[in-house]
Amino acid sequence: MDPFSPAQEPDEGYSEHPLNPSDSTILRNDASLTAKRSPADIPAWLSAQLPTLSVQQKTRLAMLILNELPTTVIADIVMNELNPRLYINFVERLPTEICLKILGYLDPVSLIYVARCCRGWYELAIDRKLWEKLFYLEGWKAIPSEILGAESRMNDSLVSSQISPQRIQSFEDGHVSKKRAVSDLTPQDDEDYEMVDADAPMGQETALDLYNGVFQPRRMGESSSSAQSNTSVTQHMGNLMMKSPSPMQDSGRSAPQASKGKGKMTAESLEPSLPLIEATAGLPSLPKSALWIYDYRDRRYKISWKYLYTMRRKLERNWDRGRFTNFQLPHPDHLGEGHNECIYSLQYNADYLVSGSRDRTLRIWNMRTRRLIRPPLRGHQGSVLCLQFDSDPEEDLIVSGSSDSDVILWKFSTGEIIQRLRKAHRESVLNVKFDKRILVTCSKDKTIKIFNRVPLRPGDQGYGEGVSPVPVHLRNYGFDDSPLNQLPVKPPYTMIGCLEGHGAAVNAVQICGAEIVSASGDRHIKVWDWPNQICQRTFLGHNKGIACVQYDGRRIVSGSSDNEVKVFDRETGLEVASLRAHSNLVRTVQAGFGDLPYSVEQDQLEAKAVDQAYFKALHSGDLQDAKSNRRKAHNAGSRRPEDITAYGAKLPPGGGGGPYGRIVSGSYDQTIIIWRRDREGVWKSAHTLRQEEGAVAALKRTCGSTSRAPPASSTMASGHSVPAPPASASPALQQTTPNFTHVEHPIIATITPQTTASYTQMIDAYVPQGPGALQVVLSSYPTMLTYHSHIQAAIDRETNAMTRSQLRQVVSTALVRAQIAQNRIRESVQQALSATSTPAETSASQPTNAGPSNASASGLTLAGNGGGPPPSLAIPQTQSQPQAATPQAQVQAQAQQQQQHPHIVQADTSPARVFKLQFDARRIICCSQTSTIVGWDFCNGDPKLEEAAAFFATVE
Known part of the structure; x- marks a missing residue:
């Protein structure tokens, strides 16, 4: 109550x-x-x-x-x-397999949030299989053989040479049963304390790095919130939440800050899968790279898929932002290993690159050292126009085609000729492709020929001659054998088919399963059923001859003389994209659409939705002139009804695929374009690369900022420094060289008959002596590069073609070095201009005598003769010629000089048409009209990214 x-x-x-x-x-x-x-x-x-x-x-x-x-x-x-x-913690109530199945529906950002909740959730959120699935769901691909090989090498080396299984077991047991202790510095009556590792050294705490999967030290006394904001967890959250073409939703929320509370988890309690062996006394140092984690169930080190995902995302960010470093083959320190003439074809993998040139040789390069691994392969009597290789020991093969109409099979490991298919075609062999079954060649004679790579028996695919491809086995009861068994066996590399139907040279072929795709100068693309030698479909769309083609089973990508790159739907034959930014023939193209596991069905649904939107707009009257709209060309993937040029395709406009697809094309306009899709799915030119600029950047990166010491010089009466003539110079030439003055940084200069005669006399004297003598004289007298036309005329008078190529290569290298020096001078001039005061500008009108002292007073940095002054600035000058003293006057005089002397060549080399390119997950490499192979590496010099990139496959 x-x-x-x-x-x-x-x-x-x-x-x-x-x-x-x-x-x-x-x-x-x-x-x-x-x-x-x-x-x-x-x-x-x-x-x-x-x-x-x-x-x-x-x-x-x-x-x-x-x-x-x-x-x-x-x-x-x-x-x-x-x-x-x-609030039910399903992790405690459900089996691990079901918990992982639930977490498998989360995107990477959500998984990171899950990992930061508690210890039990973290152990599930870093599961290798979860991140492996996320990796492939982005449309990326890995190289399983490389991953398995790296794991095997890691575990074999550690177990055999560093630590025994018993020691790993003992450490494992100790790691699991480690005790937590309360620091003596923490008041015992405070329940809100942090749990500290008993084995951690006093004076620092251990903070978890979710981004790299490793532990970072943190000093005692640092607040938990401040340390949390400085860890790479926050960086990783920012990286995963960045604006990107990833299909996952970008989160606008900031990373949640973990609050201090009871039983706060420490690094060791969070990371049971990574043994801290290197921190244990008496044990050898094991890999500290976040690439590796330790699997206690299998007792093996394995590669962390979460780390691979993070590094792959970082690599894609470099592609998007155009961050790369350049390199070239041959190595700048070994230019003599390079080709003597232009390079028509190349192919590379992670370890090797093979190139074919007009000098009739093939060269095999080591991708890491950028050096030749053996002498050039010689065997063709004409230019090497095409090649393909497979360095796998099971294949060990290089196939090359030449303008001599031969196809040669080389043993990759030794360079010896295995077989020569003499006169495989009546004219030049323009392309070769092979798989494990067949070798396909195409030629200027308008035909495509098929050769078997393995012995063919009656009934095998491609045997032909009217034999059924399905073997028939009949019991003969001791009577004669089956008629099939009486037919001969076709030995390897027997021509088993000749496809005819093109009206012009067949420039390119591709193999995909039982189909061959060919592109010809007759503006047609054909799809062939090669076992039956039947043309299944002919694609029309280009207005001029087609130079290159790629086929992945769903899409055909081609480049043509109409300056366009087109994408066709294989199933319907319709054009789904037309990319136009080049100004000349598109000579080479490679595409990777990054198909997701569900791309086939998703692309069909998107294509149907685009068609429905088009017909809805058409019936509603939004498309006023439907006929003219259908004739509209150059749709690069837009899905707006007014931009649609064809309907009924099984692919949406643009070709479909994943968010990380890209197309790379090279043209005779000397450019390489990287095409990427925007948020609306339209292909746009993301970056434009130039072979010449790449070569200059590669040489500059190799040479660094160091300058070479100038050669010995003789001093004139006027105080000017003139390089001494090379020791190999003729007496007559040594008598004529002191008649002019070599000025390091002439801004206002006059080309007099006296200096012109001196330089032309040197050119005529040194060019016939060969590449070595020309290289020496260009290093001593870089001003000679201004007489580029006279040098080329002297080279053209040489009778030996190889000597001409070597001489041109020497000149090209000197021009590149001059470009580097010119860039340095421009930077110095800009710095001097910014530092010039008003009195200095006033003194610009006062003439001064040219000399080294004036050049130093103006703030210019003198470049060494080894690098050579830029051709546009290094002009012969007489002793009495005045020179501007201030930087502003020098810049004005330079502009005036370029107007008065348009015949002076700049540092850029001759036009370099791009002949062939290839890209993978991290690189683009191209060859061109020059004798130098240039590459762009999007790892951008990051060693961690380079380590992980070895496991990334090309986006296809």
Whole structure:
């Protein structure tokens, strides 16, 4: 019984009675509940009546009961009854396999949030299989053989040479059973303490790096919140949440900050899969790279897929932002290993690159050292126009085609000729492709020929001659063998087919399964069923001859003389994209659409949706001129109804695929274009690369900022420094060289007959002596490069073609070095201009004598003769010629000089048409009209990224 009646309730500031006493009488006054029933009977009666009540009635009844309860009782109900129902930790209740299945539906950002919740969730969120699945769901591909090989080498080396299995086991047991201890510095009466590793050294804490999967030290005394903001966890969250073409949603939220609380997890408690062996006394140092994690179940080191995902994302960011470093083959320190003439074809993998040139040789390069691994392969009597190789020991093959109409098979490991297919075609062999079954060649003679690579028996695919491809086995009961067994076996590299149908030279072929795709100068692309030698479909779309083609089974990508790159739907033959940014023939193209696991079905649904939107706009009258709209060309993937040029394709406009697809094309306009899709799916030119600029950057990166010491010089009476002539110079030439002055940085200069005669005499004397002599004289007298036309004329007079090529290569190298020197001078001039004061500008009108002292006073940095001054600036000058002293006057004079002397060549080399390119996950490499192979590496010099990139496959 209540001690107070409702009328006698105490007037106090606090009461445990309900806050709404007006509602407390509702239940009491409800006659249906209280009439003729004792309080003990009400719960049983309610249990019988509850199933008949609606949700709203049950809610009202629950609130009526709660309003009658004290606040403390309600708090106990919430904590002990409601919270366990609302917040269920499924990790503790469900098997691990089911938990991983649930987490498999999350995107990478959500998984990172999950990992930061608690210890148990972290162990699941870093599961290798989860991140491996996410990796492939982005449309990326890995190289399983490289991963398995690296893991095998790692474990074999550690177990055999560093640590025994017993020691790993003992450490594993100790790691699992490690005790936590409370630091003596932490007050014992404070429940909000941090759990510190008992084995951690005093003076620092251990912080987890979710980004790299390793542990970072943190000093004692640093607040938890500040340390949290400085860890790479936040960096990783920012990286994963960056604006990107990834299909996952970009989160606009900031990374949640972990609050300090009871039992705060430490690095060791968070990372049971990475043994801290290197921190244990007495054990050898094991790999500290975040690339590796330790699997306690298998007791092996394995590659972390989370780390691979992070590095792959970083690599794609470099592609998007155009961050790369350049390199070239041959290595700048070994230019003599390069080709002597232009390079028509190349192919590379992670370890090797093979190139074919007009000098009739093939060269095999080591991709890491950029050096030749063996002498050039010689065997063709004409230019090497095409090649393909496979360095796998099971294949060990190079196939090359030449303008001499021969196809040669080389042994990759030794360079010896395995077989020569003499006169495989009547004219030049323009392309070769092979797989494990067949070798396909195409030629200027308008034909495509097929050769078997393995012995063919009757009934095998491609045997031909009317034999059924399905073997028939009949019991002969001792009589004659089956007619099939009486047919001969075709030895390897027998021509088993000749496809005819093109009206012009067949420039390129591709093999995909049982189909061959060919591109010809007759503007047609054909798809052939090679076992039956039947043309299945002819694609029309280009206005001029087609130079290159690629086929992946769903799309055909081609480049043509109409300066366009087109994408065709294989199934319907419709053009789904036309990319136009080149100004000349598109000579080479490679595409990777990054198909996702569900791309086939998704692309069909998107294509159908685009068609429906088009017809809806057409019927509603939004497309006023439908006929002219259908004739509209150059749709680069737009899905707007007004841009649609064809409907009914199985691919959406642009070709479909994943978010990381790209197309790279090279042209005779000397450019390489990287095409990427924008958010609307339209292909656009993301970056434009130039072979000449890449060569200059590669040489500059190799040479660094160091300058070579100038050669010995003789001093003229006027104080000018003139390089001494080379020792190999003729006496007559040595007598003529002092008649002019070599000025390091001439801004205003006059080309006089005296200096011109001196330089032309040197050119005529040194060019016939060969490449070595020309290289020496160009290093000593870089001003000679201004007479580029006279040098080329002297080279053209040489009778030996190889000597001409070597001489041109020497000149090209000197021009590149001059370009580097010119860039340095421009930077110095810009710095000097910014530092020039008003009095200095006033003194610009006062003429001064040219000399080294004036050049130094103006703030210019003198470049060494080894690098050579830029051709546009290194002009012969007489002793009496005045020179501007201030930087501003020098710049003005330079512009005036370029107007007065347009015949002076710049540092750029001759036009370099791009002949062939290839790209993979991290690089683009191209060959061109020059004798130098240039590459762009999007790892951008990051050693961690280079380490992980070895496991990345090309986006296809």
